[in-house]
Amino acid sequence: MRRLFRQTTRVIDDMSLLFLMKPFGQCKRRSAAAIAVGLSVGLGLFAGPAHADQGFSRFIRDFWPTAESAGISAQTYNAVFTEMKPDDDTLRLMNKQSEFVKPIWEYLDSAVSDTRVEKGREMLIQYEPVLRQIEARYGVDREAVLAIWGMETNYGGYMGRHNVIQALATLAYAAPRRKKFWRKELVTALGVVQAGHVRFEDMEGSWAGAMGHTQFMPSSWKAYAADYDGDGRRDIWTSVPDALASTASYLKKHGWQTGKTWGYEVKLPSGFNYHLADGDKTLTLGEWQRYGIRRSNGKSFPRPSDKGILVLPAGAAGPAFLMLRNFYVIKRYNNATAYALAVGHLADRIIGGGPLAGDWSRKHLPLTRTETSELQALLNRRGFSVGKADGKIGPATRRGIRAYQQSRGLVPDGYASVVLLAHLKMGG
16 A cells, blocks of 8 residues: 555656645635545545445545644645555454453463563563663653553564554444544544654554554553653654653553552451442551451551552452552553553562462353343342343442342352352342
8 A cells, every 4th residue: 555655656746746735725715525536536545446445435535624624734644545445353343242251360360471471570671771761750660661561562572463544544434433532543643643753554553543562542642652762753663662651651640659559469357348348448558457458468568558449359259459549540541450450460470579369269250241231130120229231330230239149148249240140040
């Protein structure tokens, strides 16, 4: 595609190019549609092969006024979109509804594997001067930055095989939801290329448009990316220092607390009141200690005045954690408890920490969305109102589960599992 564009532009003389560009500065006198048609005739933009998706070609043509109003030049627009087709893999993944949920223990086994830990320790040594300066500049602990890099792309080993603009254009054209979001991201990505931060052909990322070593969406890149090496480019694709500095910048601007951990694995006392583990109750670590909670490794909390929230990712049948402020900053990167826990645990392992002390009861599998709807319907029928059976676990569903568990003499941890569903289905 890029070769076609270069070959085309070489055979157009300066006068033809001037004639082509001029109408884009005269939008007040010509309609956007006429301008787009003029561009398509002048350089063959949107023409594409005979088998091209005509709806996609129309979308690209009709999107031009939006891009132009955001400052995108006709030259950039044409260079990017000549001969472009929808990304088939993006279409496939966009339409794939994930029915099954990976258990958190399987997720952690993969995310914090011995191989990834060892690689992280190698990167800690290799990039020590860079990480030291980033830590000093942004106040974000180096192991956290490394852990996100490891989680997102396995330290640059796999950054995605999709051209970001092609993927975003496909989503902006075909996604059934969030079209405004995808179109905004598309315009921002065009601006990144136009400003020279990355070549279009090097703009690799995920099928959903997350980019580079640490997988920024274009809007996050625009807001938080950093130019570590001072070359005028915020290059998260080919410059590891820029990518790591950008991640540190993101974490710092979302409230990272320097020199503090993400959380602690803890042990709960016998007879513990599991209603305290609602995911919202915030107490100082000293106050949690008065409820009998202790660190799993037997050490004391270094700062008892730090505030934490008790989180049981797999209910009473798995490890427990007191999560601090930095845990929730990590969740701003990816709003999933499993992800943030993996990042925190990987960071600890990189600097010499050991495996988690607690065991996961692997029979307490999480529910699929269909199974969750069934659970909610059963709870409603038994008088434990959880609202609409929509397959989503929210505060009302957790309250209903706790009430049901307590009424049946079960541990009221509010955790929805296949074991709990089986109990309900058996008439328990």
